[in-house]
Amino acid sequence: MSIRLEQLTKSFGGQRVVKSTSLEVRDGEVFVLLGASGSGKSTILRLIAGLSAPDSGRIQLHGRDVTDLPPQERGIGFVFQNYSIFRHMSVAENIEFPLKIRKVAGPERTRRREQLLDLVGLGGLGNRYAHQLSGGQQQRVALARALVHEPSVLLLDEPFGALDVKIRGQLRRNLKEIQRQLGVTAILVTHDQEEAFELADRVGLMERGELLEVGEPEALYARPLTFFGATFLGAGTVLVGRARDGAAQLGALSLPIPPEVEHEEDARVRVLVRPEQVALSAEPPERGVRLLGRGTIVEQSFLGALRRLRVRLPAIPGTRQASPAVYGEESLLVDAVLPAGEDLSGPEVWVSLKGWHILAPPRPRILACDLPDAGSPAPFALLQALEGPLDARISLLSVTDDTDRVEALRASQTERAAAHGLPDAEPVVRRGEPVAEIAAEQVQSLYDFLVLKTPESGPSEVLGGILATLSTPLLAVQEAPASFARILICTAVGEPGKADVRVGGWLARRLGAEVTLLHVLLDGGEPAPWVKAHLDAGLATLRALEVTSRTALRPARTAVQGILDEAKEGDYDLIVLGRHAASRPAAGRSRRHDFTFEILSGSGKSLLIVPPDQ
Amino acid sequence: MIGRRNGAGIPVGLLVLVLLPLILMPIAAVFVFAFRGGPGEFLKALRTEDAQFALRFSLLIAFLTAAINAVLGTWAAYVLAKHRFRGERPLAIAINLPVAIPTVVVGTSLLLLWGPIGLFGKLLAPLGLQPMFTPAGVLLAHLFVTFPYMLGAVKPLLDELEVTYEEAAYTLGAGRWQTFRYVILPALKGGLFSGTLLTFAHSLGEFGATVMVSGNLRLRTQTAPLYIFAQFEAGKVAQANAVAAVLAALSFVIFFFLLRYSGTTGKERT
Numbered sequence: 001m002s003i004r005l006e007q008l009t010k011s012f013g014g015q016r017v018v019k020s021t022s023l024e025v026r027d028g029e030v031f032v033l034l035g036a037s038g039s040g041k042s043t044i045l046r047l048i049a050g051l052s053a054p055d056s057g058r059i060q061l062h063g064r065d066v067t068d069l070p071p072q073e074r075g076i077g078f079v080f081q082n083y084s085i086f087r088h089m090s091v092a093e094n095i096e097f098p099l100k101i102r103k104v105a106g107p108e109r110t111r112r113r114e115q116l117l118d119l120v121g122l123g124g125l126g127n128r129y130a131h132q133l134s135g136g137q138q139q140r141v142a143l144a145r146a147l148v149h150e151p152s153v154l155l156l157d158e159p160f161g162a163l164d165v166k167i168r169g170q171l172r173r174n175l176k177e178i179q180r181q182l183g184v185t186a187i188l189v190t191h192d193q194e195e196a197f198e199l200a201d202r203v204g205l206m207e208r209g210e211l212l213e214v215g216e217p218e219a220l221y222a223r224p225l226t227f228f229g230a231t232f233l234g235a236g237t238v239l240v241g242r243a244r245d246g247a248a249q250l251g252a253l254s255l256p257i258p259p260e261v262e263h264e265e266d267a268r269v270r271v272l273v274r275p276e277q278v279a280l281s282a283e284p285p286e287r288g289v290r291l292l293g294r295g296t297i298v299e300q301s302f303l304g305a306l307r308r309l310r311v312r313l314p315a316i317p318g319t320r321q322a323s324p325a326v327y328g329e330e331s332l333l334v335d336a337v338l339p340a341g342e343d344l345s346g347p348e349v350w351v352s353l354k355g356w357h358i359l360a361p362p363r364p365r366i367l368a369c370d371l372p373d374a375g376s377p378a379p380f381a382l383l384q385a386l387e388g389p390l391d392a393r394i395s396l397l398s399v400t401d402d403t404d405r406v407e408a409l410r411a412s413q414t415e416r417a418a419a420h421g422l423p424d425a426e427p428v429v430r431r432g433e434p435v436a437e438i439a440a441e442q443v444q445s446l447y448d449f450l451v452l453k454t455p456e457s458g459p460s461e462v463l464g465g466i467l468a469t470l471s472t473p474l475l476a477v478q479e480a481p482a483s484f485a486r487i488l489i490c491t492a493v494g495e496p497g498k499a500d501v502r503v504g505g506w507l508a509r510r511l512g513a514e515v516t517l518l519h520v521l522l523d524g525g526e527p528a529p530w531v532k533a534h535l536d537a538g539l540a541t542l543r544a545l546e547v548t549s550r551t552a553l554r555p556a557r558t559a560v561q562g563i564l565d566e567a568k569e570g571d572y573d574l575i576v577l578g579r580h581a582a583s584r585p586a587a588g589r590s591r592r593h594d595f596t597f598e599i600l601s602g603s604g605k606s607l608l609i610v611p612p613d614q
Numbered sequence: 615m616i617g618r619r620n621g622a623g624i625p626v627g628l629l630v631l632v633l634l635p636l637i638l639m640p641i642a643a644v645f646v647f648a649f650r651g652g653p654g655e656f657l658k659a660l661r662t663e664d665a666q667f668a669l670r671f672s673l674l675i676a677f678l679t680a681a682i683n684a685v686l687g688t689w690a691a692y693v694l695a696k697h698r699f700r701g702e703r704p705l706a707i708a709i710n711l712p713v714a715i716p717t718v719v720v721g722t723s724l725l726l727l728w729g730p731i732g733l734f735g736k737l738l739a740p741l742g743l744q745p746m747f748t749p750a751g752v753l754l755a756h757l758f759v760t761f762p763y764m765l766g767a768v769k770p771l772l773d774e775l776e777v778t779y780e781e782a783a784y785t786l787g788a789g790r791w792q793t794f795r796y797v798i799l800p801a802l803k804g805g806l807f808s809g810t811l812l813t814f815a816h817s818l819g820e821f822g823a824t825v826m827v828s829g830n831l832r833l834r835t836q837t838a839p840l841y842i843f844a845q846f847e848a849g850k851v852a853q854a855n856a857v858a859a860v861l862a863a864l865s866f867v868i869f870f871f872l873l874r875y876s877g878t879t880g881k882e883r884t
Contacts, residue, residue, distance in 0.1 A: 051781050071784040078785035084778045088800040097796070098786040149787060 001063070002027045002185035003048065003153060008057035010043055011423070014414035017043050019209040019424050020057070025202075028183045030176070032196040035206030036232075041189045044206075045155050048187065049078050062152050074153075077146030077184075081158040083138040085130040091117075091141050092126035098149040116144040119178055136167040143175070147182065154179070154186040160195065172198055193233055197221075205229050208426075221274075225360040230272040231323045235308075237278075237334045238323040238359070243269045248358055251316035253292060261358045265544055266502055270322060270359040275308065277355035278336035282345045290353040292316075292334065297347045306337045311351055363393050364448040367441060367472070368425075370398045370413060371434055374462050375455025379477045380420035383451065387422065389510050392448075394425040397441055399434045406431065435465030442472050450474045458601055467596060467609065470579055473503050476600060476607045484606075487513045488572040490520075490563050491538055500610040501538045504576035507608065508547045515542055515549040516570060520562030524555050560598045567603045575599065576608045641862060648859035651852055659856035667833050668841035669860060671749070675837060676817035679756040680810045686757075687764025687809060688802065694765075695772035710762045717759055721826025724755055728827075747829035752837065755823040760813045767809030771802050808872055815868045818861060 003025040010018040017040045025031045033041040046052040048059055050071035059067045066074045086094050095116055099109045117123050120140040130138055139159060146154060159175070160168040176199055179186055190196055196203050197217040204214045207228045213220065224230045230238055241250040248255045248269040255271060257263055285291060295313035310324075313332045321332050334351055338344075366386065370378035378396055387394055396413050400406065406429050413427040430437040442450065450472045452463060463476060489504040501517070508515045517538045519531055535551045542549040552570075556562030567575055577596060600607055649656055659665065694706060712720055729735045729746045738744065745751045775798070783793040799806075821839045828835035830844065838857050845854035 049785055051784065071781070072787050072789055076785060078782065080778045080782060082776055082778060084776055084782035086779070086782075086797055086801075088803070097783075097788075100796075101787045101792060145786065155785075 001025070002029070002061065003031075003187065004058075004060040005044070005048070006058040006060075008044065008047055008054045008059065009423075010040075010047060010052065010054050014411060014418065016424055017209050018047070018054075021209075021211045022057075023204060023211060023214070025185060025187060028185055029201045030179055030186045030188065030199055032200035032203045033187060033189045033206055034191070034193065034196040034203050034232075036191055039206040040209035041206045042157055043209075045078075045157050045187060045189050048153070049076055049155055050074050051078075075151050077149070077151035077154045079139070079142050079146050079154070079156040079159045081161045083130075083135075083142045085133075085138050085141050085145075087130045089129075090126065091122065091128050091130075091133070094130075094141055095126075095145050095148050097145065102149060112148055116148050119147075119181070120144045121174065134167075135163050136171060139163065139171060140174075143178070147178075147184070151184065154184045156186065156188040158190055159188065160192075161190075168195070175199065205232065207232075223357055224272065227270060227322065227359060227362060230270075230357075230359060234274065235335050236272050236274045236323070237332075238321070239271050239273070239332065240268050240320040240322050241271060242318055243267050250292065250319045253290060253353075255290065255353075255356055255358070257358050261360060263358075263361060264506065265541070266498070267361065267506075270362075272357045272359055273334065273353055274355070274357075275335045275337040277353060278311075278334055279352045279354050280309070280311065280336055280338065280344060280349040281352070282349060285350055285352050290356075292351045292353060293332075294348065294350050295332075295334070297344070297349060298333075302340065303337075305340055307340045307342075309336045309338060310334070311336060311349060313351060364390050365446065366390070366392045366394045366449045366451055367428075367438075367445075367447040368394060368396050368451040369434075369438060369453075369462075370396045371452075371462065374434060374460060375457060376453045376460065376462065378417075379451065379453045380417070380422065382477055383425070384421045385483050386511075389512070390507075391510075394422060395428050395445075395447070396425050397428045397430065397438065399430050399432060399437045401432060403431060434462050435469070438462075438466055439469040439471075447472050451477060453477045454600065464594070464597070467579065467594070470609065470611045473611065474607075474609045476596075476609060478600070478604055478606050484508075484511050484513050484573040486570065486572045487515045487574045487576060488518055488563075488567060488570060489515055489538070489576040490518045490559075491534060491578070498541075499612055500576050500578040501541050503610045504608060505542045505545045505547050505549075507574075508542070508549075509545045513547075513573075515547050516566075516572070517542070517549060517551045518563065518566050519551070519553050520559045521553055521555040522557075522559065522562075527553055560595065560602065563599055564602045567599075567605055572605060574606050574608055575603060576610065579609045579611050644855060644858050644862050647851065648855040655852060656856050656859075659853045660860065662853065664832050664836070664841060665853065665857050668836050668838045669857060671836065672818055672838035672861075675749070675752055675756055676814045678753055679760055679817040680814040682757060683760055683764045683813050684806060684810045687761060687813075688768050688806065690761075691765050691769040691772050692798070695769055695775075709765060712759050713762045717820065717822030718826060719822075720759055721755060721823035724751075724758065724823065724827050728754070746827055747831060747835060749835055751827045752824055752835055755827045756817045756820055759820060759823050760816045763812045763816060764809040767812060768802055768805040771805040772798075775801055804875065807875055811868050811872050811875075815865055815872075818864060 001024050003023070005021055005023040008018055008021045009016065021044060033044060035041045043052065047054050050066065050069060054067065058065055061074060061076070086097065089097065092113055095113045096109050099112060104112070113126065114123070117126055120143055122137060122140050122144070125133070125137070133141065143159075160171055163171065172195060188199060200217055202214060203217055203220055205212045205220065205228065213225045213229050220229060221233050224233060227238060230236055239250055241248045243249075243257060243263045243265055246257055248257055248271050250271065257269065263269055279285070293313045293316065295311040297309050298312045299310035301308045311334045313334060315331050319332065324333055324335065326333060336351075366383070368378045368383055369376060383394055386392060396417055398409050398413060400409055409429045410427045413429070417423065417425040417427070428441065430441060438450070450466070452466065452474065454460070454463060454476050466474060484507070487504055487508050489501055491501065505515060507513070517535055519527065519535055521527055539549055539551060552566060554562045554566050556565060563575065577599065579596065596607065596609055690709065694702070725746060726732050727734055728751065730739060730744060735744070735746065745754060779797060780793055783797045788796065819839060820837070821843070824837050825840060825843075828837065828840065830836055830840050832844075836844070838861055842854045842858050842861075
């Protein structure tokens with residue numbers, strides 16, 4: 001192993017820019033760190049070089065722990081984006097500089113310098129100064145200078161970022177050739193996907209300080225694990241359907257999920273279709289083809305050998321689009337490519353899939369409301385207890401109407417989160433009025449859970465407002481328990497909700513909790529057959545999730561009374577309620593009589609309120 | 615170039631007309647008056663013990679001031695350019711303050727601080743130390759007054775250096791001192807040169823602060839400008855003019871170097 005990083009972390013001003021990153025780079029390999037600006041890729045490079053010290057973690061170069069060594073003693077070569085050629089030195093002096101520092105004798109210095117000048121194709125330009133060279137030539141000097149002392153590892157920070165496209169391509173080929181010739185291990189940082197694909201033996205994809213996935217370029221392109229990988233590397237369409245019987249359902253189309261992709265029955269599944277995997281035809285395709293539907297070509301662009309097309313299809317039930325994201329678009333958009341010469345007779349085309357790829361299930365995301373002014377500070381202890389078992393990414397949302405406070409809020413939030421053992425939590429500050437902003441944030445980013453602490457004084461205006469526009473399961477936290485060991489799922493009210501069993505069961509599985517499925521018998525006597533069927537279906541779902549579960553039937557005068565009685569006797573930590581049309585307060589009725597509010601104040605327990613499936 | 619443009623004749627002529635009595639004629643007058651009695655008289659005036667001392671003392675002080683401030687100013691510029699900290703701007707303003715304050719006021723404040731009844735002076739008096747009205751006091755005043763010039767010449771160059779310049783040197787194996795010596799310092803050469811010359815020139819001509827802190831003691835703390843003033847007051851115009859002519863000539867030489875050097879570095883940088 002040439003380079004080995006173990007759980008490196010780095011923060012600047014309270015912000016985690018590198019989140020526990022581990023990586024191994026093999027001898028002689030070119031490893032490309034690819035990511036958008038601000039993703040932490042350059043920081044990792046600077047940590048390896050010793051230009052910046054990690055907060056925690058170790059760095060090994062060729063088996064030697066260099067974490068505490070200064071850059072001078074790491075035996076690395078570094079090429080900066082801005083070249084950093086010493087302007088008062090000639091090209092020759094620049095290249096000899098590392099040798100001069102190492103007290104290499106004059107003749108040997110000259111020999112090596114000439115060798116490197118030839119290698120980078122600058123023979124005869126040794127007497128020039130930086131201002132007499134083009135950008136590309138300066139970059140070559142920087143490369144020669146970084147290699148002349150024969151470093152074991154070459155680090156390149158966006159080395160071609162400041163050059164025009166044509167020179168970039170040429171320099172890339174040169175770099176690859178030189179690297180092969182010398183066999184030096186290299187890490188290159190770039191935001192240019194094309195560059196990564198061309199140069200890399202392996203690519204590491206970075207987003208928000210996290211190394212999301214690592215792989216060979218072709219594998220990463222064909223089989224990305226994450227949504228970011230799917231959309232950042234090349235074009236493509238990502239559709240979201242549901243898992244049923246081992247297949248992803250997109251309307252009538254059923255795409256088998258390969259066994260290596262972990263998925264849960266009825267969970268959301270994301271399907272990536274690259275443009276070249278989309279087949280378009282003017283005639284209805286023959287049977288046996290994976291037909292997505294019939295649509296209209298809405299955009300075309302000519303790319304030389306290929307033509308890129310975007311087709312709009314009418315909405316497919318139970319299917320949502322995740323990418324390409326177009327605001328306000330309800331129909332589906334599918335990107336495709338055709339050879340430039342190929343012609344379709346009209347704008348109406350049949351769209352079928354020649355191939356597809358199922359993405360791994362995403363890490364769940366929790367949006368925790370942090371509204372101390374409204375009596376609802378973020379319940380940090382609970383969030384900390386959830387983060388690990390759920391493998392969740394936590395965002396902390398605060399809302400202010402004061403523009404000047406935004407930065408201060410963000411900083412204090414980061415600080416408080418870190419102090420409560422949540423250094424990776426991401427602060428989100430919105431301006432405006434809490435209820436509206438919480439609703440907007442839910443819509444703009446996809447979250448799996450919303451967390452809100454109920455004020456000591458009882459259910460608040462904010463909670464009522466959130467319930468009215470709920471689109472994400474809401475965890476209304478009261479007297480936060482350290483964990484949820486016993487969960488009560490109430491299936492009794494209104495139409496049987498599948499979503500509450502699924503969400504509650506999923507949570508129970510991750511937390512190792514026991515589940516009781518409750519049905520309240522309002523009329524006394526024997527339960528109706530549909531109730532039994534419904535409970536059995538619920539138990540089956542829970543069993544499939546490997547959750548210890550049982551059912552409970554409780555006669556009571558009202559549903560609320562039944563739930564409250566069970567909650568009291570069973571000593572549950574969490575009550576799961578579906579939020580269906582029937583449970584919403586009718587117009588004119590006060591919040592006090594809201595079903596959810598009654599259980600919340602009556603039980604004193606935390607509630608998980610699950611909206612029905614969209 | 616301007617003169618060759620069409621229609622430039624009148625404005626340029628006007629400018630020269632205004633500058634003539636303001637700048638050019640007074641300078642010429644110094645030389646005219648200095649040599650009115652002929653070269654013999656001029657040399658005689660320069661050979662008096664007081665004049666000799668004043669000129670030598672001025673040169674010595676200017677040399678020391680320039681040398682010390684070259685080091686101090688570069689160090690201060692390096693610290694200011696490299697580190698970002700709270701109160702950076704106020705500090706930068708405070709350092710440049712001596713340029714804005716009349717030098718007489720600087721002299722007065724130094725007296726108030728270090729003089730026999732001053733804040734620090736009182737503490738030093740029992741030890742038999744008395745920095746004011748001594749050559750050391752003059753040096754102190756000159757260091758203080760000229761400090762911003764050195765900083766002003768070096769800091770812009772440091773600010774212009776890419777941040778990665780130093781880091782590049784580190785990754786190539788150079789230690790801190792080697793980086794400073796081989797990478798930073800050579801890049802500052804131009805600024806150091808012009809800053810040192812500027813400091814030297816200012817020190818040579820310094821009057822306001824010097825007159826306050828030196829006590830104007832002949833053969834002990836009297837610099838050339840003080841000598842000129844004293845001779846004028848005593849009505850010995852020839853004596854005054856002889857030294858004035860020497861000072862003016864020295865300044866011309868320095869000015870010439872400054873112009874030449876900053877001219878060429880300017881070209882190199884673009």
